[in-house]
Amino acid sequence: MFITDIKYYRYGTSLKKPFKTALRTVEVIESIYVFIETNYEDIVGVGEAVPTYVITGDTKGGIEAAIEEVFKPLLINRQLTKDLLDEIQQIIVGNTSAKAAIDIALYDLLAQEAELPLYKYLDHNPGNKDLETCYTVSLNEANEMVEDGLRYVEEGFNHLKIKVGKDNVETDLNRLKALRNSLPNNVILSADANQAWDEQGARYALKHFDEADLEIESIEQPVGRYEYELLGELTQSFNIPLMVDESLFSTYDARRLVEVGANNLWNIKLMKTGGIHEALKIHDIAQSADIHCMVGCMMETHVSVTAALHFSLAAKQVNRVDFDAPLMVVEREIEGGIVYEGAKVSPSEGFGLGIDRKSLYKKVSS
Numbered sequence: 001m002f003i004t005d006i007k008y009y010r011y012g013t014s015l016k017k018p019f020k021t022a023l024r025t026v027e028v029i030e031s032i033y034v035f036i037e038t039n040y041e042d043i044v045g046v047g048e049a050v051p052t053y054v055i056t057g058d059t060k061g062g063i064e065a066a067i068e069e070v071f072k073p074l075l076i077n078r079q080l081t082k083d084l085l086d087e088i089q090q091i092i093v094g095n096t097s098a099k100a101a102i103d104i105a106l107y108d109l110l111a112q113e114a115e116l117p118l119y120k121y122l123d124h125n126p127g128n129k130d131l132e133t134c135y136t137v138s139l140n141e142a143n144e145m146v147e148d149g150l151r152y153v154e155e156g157f158n159h160l161k162i163k164v165g166k167d168n169v170e171t172d173l174n175r176l177k178a179l180r181n182s183l184p185n186n187v188i189l190s191a192d193a194n195q196a197w198d199e200q201g202a203r204y205a206l207k208h209f210d211e212a213d214l215e216i217e218s219i220e221q222p223v224g225r226y227e228y229e230l231l232g233e234l235t236q237s238f239n240i241p242l243m244v245d246e247s248l249f250s251t252y253d254a255r256r257l258v259e260v261g262a263n264n265l266w267n268i269k270l271m272k273t274g275g276i277h278e279a280l281k282i283h284d285i286a287q288s289a290d291i292h293c294m295v296g297c298m299m300e301t302h303v304s305v306t307a308a309l310h311f312s313l314a315a316k317q318v319n320r321v322d323f324d325a326p327l328m329v330v331e332r333e334i335e336g337g338i339v340y341e342g343a344k345v346s347p348s349e350g351f352g353l354g355i356d357r358k359s360l361y362k363k364v365s366s
């Protein structure tokens, strides 16, 4: 099988309610869907990139330029082989979102060629698991967050994530207290600071989170992306488990994080790693250091989140997922792929990602 063309389209999917974090407010998920065509008319690989420039540096124009100027010349007229997965990582620095879209589409093709669902094609020392997604409660006044939280619990979500760090620590703790006091006891609450604090701010916040006795399961990325040593120190100094997110893009980051002791929990996202191929390598470093991983997503839709699900099913260290973004859209526009039943996530039937590629192509190309 060889690659004949690569097409890509911008497409916006509206959210039911604006999604607010410490860094930004999102009303529409802006995806770039990628289609890799082959000499078999029926076999197309599909991928998705999103421009999360505040985290990855990737913009819509940048993603499209990387595909047009770098990946098309590299891939068109090439035989489909696994070697291409390494080549797309090596040919350009950064651009992890464009790489992720291409990597996902190549994996979709490889698994279709092998006539296997993608997680079986990957089959990377998998653990048997049922996965449930957590749900992020958007930042608002405490009473609105409690209302939202109660609704999500009623819909079957047992793990809620709360964004912190936008306001002062007392406000954050008041929100968490309000949620803890209103939600059933078995609901897991975790927090995500998205790099909000400097060293002093992080030490102050973590001390108060430790003392608050709210049974917060973990707190994500208290400090900036390049603060590896500080992340290690904080991990070792406080009781509350720390999860690394924005500091973990590459295998280089993963090795650094192990060295400095930032080893509680890691959050792997395909838009940071440049796709599944690199995510598997990061997973192996986590495994050798006995670190458990969450797999998360940016504001993405069902294509790239389905790829993240297949990776999660195939990778042993992954014991939790954060795939809530597709649940926030007004209406599901993509057929096939990830299936949500309450918080439970599972793959659909079909080879590769199991996405209905034809109907997606029709929708986004018209």
Ligand SMILES: [Mg+2]
Binding pocket: 192, 194, 220, 221, 245, 246, 267
């Ligand atoms: Mg995060």
